[in-house]
Amino acid sequence: MRHDFAPGTRLPPERDLSETLGVSRGELRKALATLEAEGQVWRHVGKGTFIGSRRVEVMSLSEIDRVTNPAEVMRARLLIEPMLAREAALNATQDHIEAMAACILRTRSAQTWRQYETADNEFHRLIAQATGNRLLLALFDALNAVRRAVVWGALRSGRQRPPDDHHSFAEHDRIAAAIAQRDLSGAAEAMHHHLRAVQKQLIDPKGPTIPRE
Incomplete structure (x- = not known):
């Protein structure tokens, strides 16, 4: 039958x-x-x-926003973004490297946190773009959209600017330098170190309410 x-x-x-x-x-x-x-x-x-x-x-981004939290977002970033930095060190073009340097200059010259966050976001996206892998870029964009909604959603515009000794300035420099030098492990380690610093700031009860990259 x-x-x-x-x-x-x-x-x-x-x-x-x-x-x-x-x-x-x-x-x-x-x-x-x-x-x-x-x-x-x-x-x-x-x-x-x-x-x-x-x-x-498959959950939509808006659904993910509702069920995740800042700690999960940071854990996901620690797993994914060092790998993106490693791939960027392997595949970045000179245009990518120059664009990263320009982003770093804009973070240092930012007059408000809002301006800083815009340049910082572009820096991290350039790294994903420099992998040359469109699927990885799409994955980064999805993670970044959740990050901005969950962790940075409460960001307020204001006149205060990043301090001259903001930890991310030197960390961004090390990431970009490793990528430019085609140092795969160095790029991954520099990104991991940077994100660990952001994570520490996020969970430190004595730190600011909103972590600044």
Whole structure:
């Protein structure tokens, strides 16, 4: 007996299906386990067995904003951005390197935190762009959108500017220098060090309410 089911169709209960096929429930379960391993069916506890591969539910950025938190965002950045810096050291063009240097100058000359954040954001995005990998750039853009909403969403415009000894100035210099020198491990380490400093500022109760990169 042959039955054709469209993808997403829920199979009948095991008792009914075993009777229809003329096999024991034990034999049926073994067959279903094999089909599941091959990706031909999938099981949802409490709902049944369905034809096809399990559908992956992808959350929108607005949904991610609601379920994540600053600590998770920083952990994700620590896992991803050092790798981006490493790839940038391998693939960056001279135009990328010069653009990074220009961004660093703008962070140092910023007259407000808002101006600083704009230049800083461009610096980090240039690193992702310099990987030459459009998928990695898209991944960075998604992470950065969540970062800005979750961690920096409360940013207020004001007249205060970054101090002359702001930690990120020297850290950005080291990242850019390693990329320009094609130092893959050095670029990754410099980015990791930078993000750890940002993370420390984020979780330090004595630090500012909003971490500044």
